[in-house]
Amino acid sequence: METSESGFIKGLLVPGLPQPLLAPEQNEGWARLRKAFEVARDEIAACKPDLLLIYSVMWPSVIGHQIQSHPNPKWVHVDELFHDLGSMSYEFSIDSAFSEAYATAARDRGLTARCVAYDGFPIDTGSVVALQLLNPDNAIPASIVSSNVYADRAETIVLGKAAADAVKAQGKRAVAIVVSTLSNRLFTEFIDPKDDHIHSKKDDEWNRKMLEFLEGGRLEDVAQLSRSIHEQVRVKKVVNFKPMWWLSAAMGQHNNYEGKVHDYAALYGTGGAVVSLTPVPHGVGGKEFDEDDVEHWHGDRSVLDSDDEQSQTLRVAGATSSNATSES
């Protein structure tokens, strides 16, 4: 559905490991994912967006959320794990004004957020892979937002809604891109690339179930499954599996999407998939909302804020959500 109206006109899920960018020839599945990136790239180009907004689980933050706003970041990046695959030289075009607007929108919803615009800032491998493969000539300005290591559902949903606020305020036609694998258990020994496969049958089954939902356009249903996904197929590096919360909150918390699974393959044991979601007037419906929605973030502690500042924040915030306060 192509429209001239502003908002998120498409969403994508892509993996952030470097194999599809640096070594697609070493494994048939890596090559298929590379091809899937290229198909997704054409799909993006066809809907003529004016912004790509990336939420990368491979960019952790501690002080709230950080948003890349350097207009022209450039570096020669090397992955800390797969450094033997080679270097990634990049130069990106960042929509600094949008990044600033996103940080403002996030703060308006109670989040801690700031822009980063430093020469040499280490853009994460996942964002580099996504932008190199989906936007190789920098034809579309981009923005990148981090994933806070302590954030859970409420904070992430508010972050997603703030993205929608900023896109609307700026009148952008945007594509939301989440950089994440499905199951994320890597092999813990080096393998022959030709022997790559999903780490376990269980991981594979869960991945396929997620893809079945996404192909059916059931984004919010997958988002609602995030805690189970984290429990079942995610190595516990962070508090939860958050990308679907962010994507659903940014694009709309429903199941009215046309889903396309461009491909699915193992990436050193993890599950890598390239999926696109396009809003449509009528989806599968039948959604189950098991958890409360949340509009505003009130923080989990007042470590630095004075009582007065905290009270002021609460007064400005208006209605609160039981979910947000239960995490306090």
Place this chain on the structure above:
Amino acid sequence: MTAKGEIVAGLLAPHPPHLVYAESPAQNEPKAECGWENLRWGYERMRRDIDALDYDVIVILSPHWQTYIGTHILGVPEFKSLSVDPIFPNLFRFHYELSVDTELAQAIHEQGREAGLVMQMMNNPDFRVDYGTIVSCHLTRPQWDKPIVGLSSCRANSYYNTEVMQEQAIELGKATRRAIEASGKRAVVIASNSLSHRHFVSESDLPEDMSKEHVTNHNQYLWDMEMIRKMKGGRTREMVDVMPEFTDHTVSETDAGSLTWMLSALDFPTYPAEVYAYGTVIGTGNVIASWMPGQEQR
């Protein structure tokens, strides 16, 4: 060198970039007025002790080079680049230039493999050395005139649990000791980690405003004090024994394996550590301490 090499000191030397920021060295772009003096003066006292030693090389394991497939080791002779902290880029943008003892690095790699560990040399010259390594090395030896050996943190704590992580770290520590002894070199071995590691999630407008600095919660403080008691009592085996609970309860950076590795390399000292300072940085608990074999009776 033909004499048997040795570890002349093991250090717990945490890497909050705030400390470098507060020192305002020429290499770091941001400058501060002051801040975290207790820890910085602790580092000064530690440096006086370490500078008195005759040593050839620094061997360091950093939590901020995170590898999920085994332990990786810097294998390029020279690195020169800009290190920007991804978490605190407002505080740490450090121009570094360092040399690597690739001979010892290769020897640790070989000893680790012989012990059954998954090991990998990092030979990409474009690689950016992690900021944990940079910060701890700068605060230990700001002259940057000693070659280093940089080891990654194998994230077995995430993939399995703290017990498995420690089994691997202990073997890696033994392998490191064997390689150092065979090299004929005198080495300072650094665990680059804090203890309790729950950060604040907001930052004061002036980062060096010390009126805002404190431990995130009392639970963390109690655990940090218990670990320090064990250090001062020479009970390093007990530290390893309680590491799973400590790591879990304080979301500690000991999940990196660096502290366990360093204690293993020293063969678990039974003499007291010299504790130079304890202090918090954005809520996390940091100890600066040393163990010096042969100087137990100081």
